[in-house]
Amino acid sequence: MTTEANIRENIARLSKSLFDRGFSAGSAGNISAAVEDGLLITPTNSCLGFLDPGRISKLDKEGRHIAGDKPSKEVFLHRAFYETRPGTGAVVHLHSTFATALSCLSDLDPNDCVPPLTPYVVMRVGKVGLIRYLRPGDEGLGQLIRDLGGAYSAVLLANHGPVVAGKDLTSAVYAAEELEETAKLLVLTRGLPTTLLTPDQVTELLTVFANY
Structure with missing residues (x-):
């Protein structure tokens, strides 16, 4: 069983990896993980590159700090x-x-804003929904995600950036990385003739790698 102490260490380790590779800057971004009696989440105004595992915030199951x-x-x-x-x-x-750049474009399909360009975005991320712009810190964003009814494991917040869920910390980080790399490809190939995976190819991936 993974202990809370192990999860705290993993949050700090993976957060530093993301920061060191440029996936976040300054105090941008936040990461959480479920524990048996609540939720761990990076503190406000903290830098993902310099987290103290012992100071990571903990909430109970009702969301109390x-x-x-x-x-x-x-x-x-x-x-x-x-x-x-x-x-x-x-x-x-x-x-x-690049995921943030993608979230700023005006012609995205809000129900599927990351087309199936590669097999790995299908396998690790799936369809990505677009959440309309509300200012950072506006709790209405949470309700907009709830309104999706769990249909997406990843969304882009318009003009803001990605939010990605996973079955565990490593899966969520890998999916966020895959989303960023796919967004990079989409921005780089924008305006060029591009071949997307067909619906049949997407279905095959979802069937073969259902438990990937």
């Missing part, structure tokens, strides 16, 4: 996924460059 530093002001984004997607073990919110 019970330990560590003050939680991220965007904790409601995380709780919306835990509440609507059974089996969610972690949530990653980044301001990664």
